[in-house]
Every structure is written in structure tokens, then in C-alpha cells.
Amino acid sequence: MKAFVFHGPGKGSWDEVPDPDIENASDAIVRVGTTTICGTDLHILKGDVPEVTPGRVLGHEAVGEVVEVGDDVRTVRPGDRVLVSCISSCGRCRFCRERRYGQCRGGGGWVLGHLIDGTQAEYVRIPYTDLSVHPLPAAVDDKDGVLFSDILPTAYEVGVLNGGVRPGDTVVIVGAGPIGLAAIAAARLYSPWRIIVVDLAQSRLEAARAFGADAVVNAGEDPQQLVEDLTEGLGADVAIEAVGVPDSFELCTRVVRPGGRVANVGVHGKPVDLHLEDLWITGVTITTGLVDTYSTPVLLRMLTAGRLSTGSLVTHHFDLDQMEEAYEVFAAAAETGALKVVLGGVQHDVVDVPA
Incomplete structure (x- = not known):
């Protein structure tokens, strides 16, 4: 598959990399339909996040389709359309039991595009699937839904x-x-x-x-x-x-x-x-704090009920294979006017929601 790979400060490229596999029984493989670039990704490219090592696939936000699940996954199955959370949660450690998922000590927290390969790719492995993805309401379009992975x-x-x-x-x-x-x-x-x-x-x-x-x-x-x-x-x-x-x-x-x-x-x-x-x-x-994403289900309900608007946050749309161009546009936001750039060709049919 193709993915955007970090090669050290100031260096990243759209490369051929191995497809992800199920590694643990709680994993799922998601085919990425839509992803985006975060300001944190720009910090990584600048070298501000030393935990990210060369060779890492970046990205921690996506909407996609589940294509494979591990034996312990119960909440989703192949074919389901899901929102990938930027935070993964083991659900068992002290912090997860306090809903402080961003501080997970069981192998979760912010790991996608940080400590394990992320979502700026054609496929991504999601750890702790049951607590780390959200079935996406039919009324939510991909380009709106992906904003609820992280920034909202x-x-x-x-x-x-x-x-x-x-x-x-x-x-x-x-x-x-x-x-x-x-x-x-x-x-x-x-x-x-x-x-x-x-x-x-x-x-x-x-x-x-x-x-x-x-x-x-x-x-x-x-x-x-x-x-x-x-x-x-x-x-x-x-x-x-x-x-x-x-x-x-x-x-x-x-x-x-x-x-x-x-x-x-x-x-x-x-x-x-x-x-x-x-x-x-x-x-x-x-x-201070890292997001825990405990509010994601509530925010999605407010979106579908018309109580929360994403407005015109998405200003630029690219195909996945235009990742390098998208990074250039997003990094030069003062000149390009970019707010949020969205990548991917899969667009979901929107169901009208009563006002």
C-alpha cells in the first residue's frame, strides 16, 4: 500500500510500505476513505516530537471501512463505516477507568502516527478497536466526520x-x-x-x-x-x-x-x-492536557441533531496520492488560506436530518 512516511526533520514522502496485519486479538484493519493533516503532524515534521522515529507512517484522524477484525473485537465487523479516534484506549488501566484515555498506560493513548503507524495511508491497523473507533451515523459525511477524530x-x-x-x-x-x-x-x-x-x-x-x-x-x-x-x-x-x-x-x-x-x-x-x-x-x-476523546459520541450526536456546526473548516480537498501537495498547502496556510485539508476520494451519501 501507499502511505505518508516520516524520514526525519523536514522530510516526509508518499511511499510504498507493507500492508498492516492483525497483530493482537483486539485489532482491526480499516481501509482509509478520508483522512486529514493535523498541526501536530507539522510539529512532527519540524522535529518537535522526538518520539516519532524515521520510518513512521503519520496521521491520527480518519474515516474508513473496517475490512478485518481480531477475534476479541465485538463492536464492529467488516463492512462497517467508522470514525477512527486519534486516541486509543486499553480500557483497563487506571487512567482509562477514569476516562483519561489520552494517558492510557496499557499501550494506548496517542499512538497512531506517533508510536505506531498512522492513518495517512490506504490502510491502518487500529489497536483496542472496541474503544478506539466509533460507528459513524449515516447522516454524517466523511469530510465532516473526520473532524471529530481530533480537533472537535x-x-x-x-x-x-x-x-x-x-x-x-x-x-x-x-x-x-x-x-x-x-x-x-x-x-x-x-x-x-x-x-x-x-x-x-x-x-x-x-x-x-x-x-x-x-x-x-x-x-x-x-x-x-x-x-x-x-x-x-x-x-x-x-x-x-x-x-x-x-x-x-x-x-x-x-x-x-x-x-x-x-x-x-x-x-x-x-x-x-x-x-x-x-x-x-x-x-x-x-x-494543560492531551485530548481523551470521551466526548466524541456526545459531539457526534450534537452534530447530527444540528446543534454543532463544522461550518467551513474544510477548505481544501485532495486525493490520497496528493499527500505531499496537501502538506505543502497546509504548511503554507498564511498564503493558501488553508484551514483543514481533507484527503480521500470516498464520500458518503448524506441522509437529510430534520431540523
Whole structure:
């Protein structure tokens, strides 16, 4: 089969690799119909994730068809259309029993495209199938469904829920990439008073407006002052960091009010200064985390019920064998306007859902 293979920092290519096989009784083999590229994949290509070794097939998001299952698999069978979660779960360890699947100690967690071969391929082996894939409702199209592998649950769990967004809150989201835009949609479920979005790219600020941001500001135009002006000097109740660079994290700590919450979502490849000389007296809560994907079934139900919209997150579509071109377009998002790129030729017939 063909797959996108990491060959070291700055190097990746669409190569011929061996087909995956069932290795454990809980495994399944999924034929990938649709996959996508995550900002984390760009971090891997830069060398920011040293656990990913040369030769690894990248990718941790997909919609596809089950073609083979191990003897212990009970929830799906060959022919089923499924959403592949970015997180695998053994279901038995302490963390899995606490629904902290991202911290699985039984061989799960974030393994796809990280510690084992991933989804940017024609076929992928899924460990712990019963807890690591979701049968996909017929009403959900592939290009929408694949967004629920990672970015929607990540924005919801690590951003909105960790940040404790409540009705009437002022929420600042730093970064209007796919995760930041998904955080807008997820935060709106909790009726905040105002959502303010910060980014460097004008095209992404426009996308933030379309997703429901109440105010947007370029990162180079003193966003801290805007937040102060809009909150009578108080600051934001919640600041969500959705970039993964030191400047964006430090901005979040400056715009949040005393007693507020900073929810870090971005993947950081460099150290960040934590200014405790300023923060120690403020009572600010800072959270970090890897998505656990426990919310995926709920989010899918909200999508099919029309309560959650993915809007225009998908801006570019490619065939699987155009993977290298898709990476170039996604990496140059400031020039191409790319938000989420989707790869694959399989498109599911959508069933109309009553409003």
C-alpha cells in the first residue's frame, strides 16, 4: 500500500510500505476513505516530537471501512463505516477507568502516527478497536466526520471544558487555526457573553468571524488593550491557547483576569516562560492536557441533531496520492488560506436530518 512516511526533520514522502496485519486479538484493519493533516503532524515534521522515529507512517484522524477484525473485537465487523479516534484506549488501566484515555498506560493513548503507524495511508491497523473507533451515523459525511477524530473533541475537552467556560463569560481564543475555530463552535454551546479571537493572519480572523467570534484582533495590534477595553479593564474569564508558541501562551496569561482560567491546547516545541512573579497573586488557573476523546459520541450526536456546526473548516480537498501537495498547502496556510485539508476520494451519501 501507499502511505505518508516520516524520514526525519523536514522530510516526509508518499511511499510504498507493507500492508498492516492483525497483530493482537483486539485489532482491526480499516481501509482509509478520508483522512486529514493535523498541526501536530507539522510539529512532527519540524522535529518537535522526538518520539516519532524515521520510518513512521503519520496521521491520527480518519474515516474508513473496517475490512478485518481480531477475534476479541465485538463492536464492529467488516463492512462497517467508522470514525477512527486519534486516541486509543486499553480500557483497563487506571487512567482509562477514569476516562483519561489520552494517558492510557496499557499501550494506548496517542499512538497512531506517533508510536505506531498512522492513518495517512490506504490502510491502518487500529489497536483496542472496541474503544478506539466509533460507528459513524449515516447522516454524517466523511469530510465532516473526520473532524471529530481530533480537533472537535480537542477543542471541546482541552479548551472549553478545561477552561471552564460558563454562560456570560468573556473568552479569548489565541489562534484561529482549525483548533481555535473549533473552540469557537464549542464555546458557543455554553453561551459566553463575548468571544474574542487573536491571530496574525487576516484570512483566519475572517474565518473566526464567520464561526461566531464577536471580536477579532491581529496579534500585532495590541490584543491585550482590546481585551481590557471590552471588559472595562477586568480581563478575560477564560483564555484558550491554540497555537503552541511562547508568545501566544504568554499573551493568554496577560489577558486573563484575576481568578480566571488559561487552557493550553497548543503543542509546544520550545520552553515557555511562566511569569510567576506576576501570576502568583492573581489566582489564575492554568490547565494543560492531551485530548481523551470521551466526548466524541456526545459531539457526534450534537452534530447530527444540528446543534454543532463544522461550518467551513474544510477548505481544501485532495486525493490520497496528493499527500505531499496537501502538506505543502497546509504548511503554507498564511498564503493558501488553508484551514483543514481533507484527503480521500470516498464520500458518503448524506441522509437529510430534520431540523
